[in-house]
Amino acid sequence: MRLQLSCSDRRISFSCFTFTVLLLLLLCHIGQISGQKSDSAVAVVENTDGGGDEEEEVTVDEEEGEEGDLEVVQPTDEWQTLKQGAAVPASSHVRLNLQTGQREVRLGEEQLKYWTQEEHREQEEPRSSLCPEELKQAMKKIKDEVKASSRDTEQEDSVASKYRTLEELKKDMAQLELLVETDGQIMKRLLEQFNSSNSTTEQRLTILQELEYLVHQVDNAQVLCSMGGLQLMLQGLNSSDFRLQESSAFVLGSALSSNPTVQVKAVENGALQTLLTTLATAQPIHVKKKVLFAVASLLRHFPYAQRHFLSHGGLQVLSELFRVDGGGVLRTRIVTMLYDMISEKEMISQAGLDLALDTAHNERVRQYSQVSLQGELLEEGWCGLVPQLLESTEHDYREKALRALLAMSPVCLDQYRSDSSLLGLLLSLRDQYQEMVQSEMILGEENGYFSEIIDLIDALQVKMK
Incomplete structure (x- = not known):
């Protein structure tokens, strides 16, 4: 029985052929990596981007003493070309660009996640760093404080020079105690x-x-x-x-x-x-x-x-x-x-x-x-x-x-009553002090000194009646 292949069957056959060739090239590349001194492990993952690139998960464990012989590439968050024989840090993400035939590297998923969190944290939290103008003001304030402290110290020294020390005062007091008398x-x-x-x-x-x-x-x-x-x-x-x-x-x-x-x-x-x-x-x-x-x-x-x-x-x-x-x-x-x-x-x-x-x-x-x-x-x-x-x-x-x-x-009331000069003197004094009391009241002084004298005169006159 003779098979007749349609155009669609031919395209499928060509795709299978292309896939076979790419698989052979990939196996050759893995063999080259295995022959190198690095003990890195390469994992082939399926390309989900729809492009012509294949991605590899690469972990590089470098031995001590060989770091100085290798060119270590520091990956970023963007894809960059990886030269032949170059080393990358562990957890970096490596892929083979099928269009250019070059290997490319960028940061791994964990590192990208960490960077993204750091950038987000820096955006949320204000930076504690000072701008140049703030640094100038801070330095000026420090200088002013140093000068003020120096002036205070000089002033304290000046004041201290006017007085005697505690030890000198104790000596003087000890000498004075010899002269103290009760x-x-x-x-x-x-x-x-x-x-x-x-x-x-x-x-x-x-x-x-x-x-x-x-x-x-x-x-x-x-x-x-x-x-x-x-x-x-x-x-x-x-x-x-x-x-x-x-x-x-x-x-x-x-x-x-x-x-x-x-x-x-x-x-x-x-x-x-x-x-x-x-x-x-x-x-x-x-x-x-x-x-x-x-x-x-x-x-x-x-x-x-x-x-x-x-x-x-x-x-x-x-x-x-x-x-x-x-x-x-x-x-x-x-x-x-x-x-x-x-x-x-x-x-x-x-x-x-x-x-x-x-x-x-x-x-x-x-x-x-x-x-x-x-x-x-x-x-x-x-x-x-x-x-x-x-x-x-x-x-x-x-x-x-x-x-x-x-x-x-x-004991003297009878003599008071019989003393006509005393009675007349009391009446005269009362009239005199009554005028003084009125003067006090005009000045706003009620119950003043002269009012007390009138009260004494009145009390004595009451007893004499």
Whole structure:
């Protein structure tokens, strides 16, 4: 039977022939690669691109020591021609271009995937690199910081040069500690200098001034008394020098202020008699002012001393001093001291109505009950002396006189009523201060100082009705 081949059969036969030839060429190429020193494995894959190229998967494992003899081609993501005998890195993708007969290479699939991910990551994440302008600014900032740090260091060195080091200060303090004295040591040294026969009057006055500053502290005043300072003050009151008398009375009054311990020691050492004697003798007014200050400090909140003051004729001494004082300075101090004594006793008596108070307070009430101050004031004529202070032009003097008159009213009220000059003076003062109050109200000052004086006048007039 005879076969007749059609044109289509001829084309199929030609394609089979062409495929056979290509297969033989491929086998020859594989044989050449196997004969080379490289141990690369070539895998033939089917061409799916429809072109005339065949692709090979090539893995190259180069031995150490042979890298320098081979030309290693670095593949990219594009196909490039691979020369004969050239080596490629592992996982590269090699193919045979059937049109040109040349082998071509590019990156493998894994490498392409990695590159694509890196490019995508670089697009998503901003680069941390700086542009040239930013680098210039950064370098300039670094230089400025270095200069500023240098200036700070120079300034610190300049400041440090003006002060001493800690070690130097420690040495200086160690030397100063040798010269540090306590208040007690200072007072002891001052007393020794005061009693020294080589000390002048000026030096003694300076010592008394320093002692007056120290005895404002309660403990220092007590220490000074234990050192014999109290006797030194009393000796100064008997001095023929008025300046020493004045300074001694000032130190004594400061030591007695709000210090019961010193008050008790002063009474025990006869300070009250010495002070009253100084007031009774002829002395300059500035000396008597300081002595009155010492007497007031001794009697304040000390009923025992007040009782001795009355028994030793203290009110008689003050009344004589009140009559001879024309300026009113001593009068005001005397009236203020009497008012304080009356107010203390009244406050203690009112507080004594509370049954919950302790036994110490009850003892104070008992001691104040033995001080018959208001009775003595009536006998010594103080009900007629105190109103004289209202004739002063000083508002402060008038205020203190009005307060004393109100405190003395329980025993002096009958004399107030019979004293026509006192009634007329109170009316005159009220009219005068009423005008002052109106002036205060115009200035926007309500319940001012002058209003308080009017309230005192009104309270006294109410008692006198």
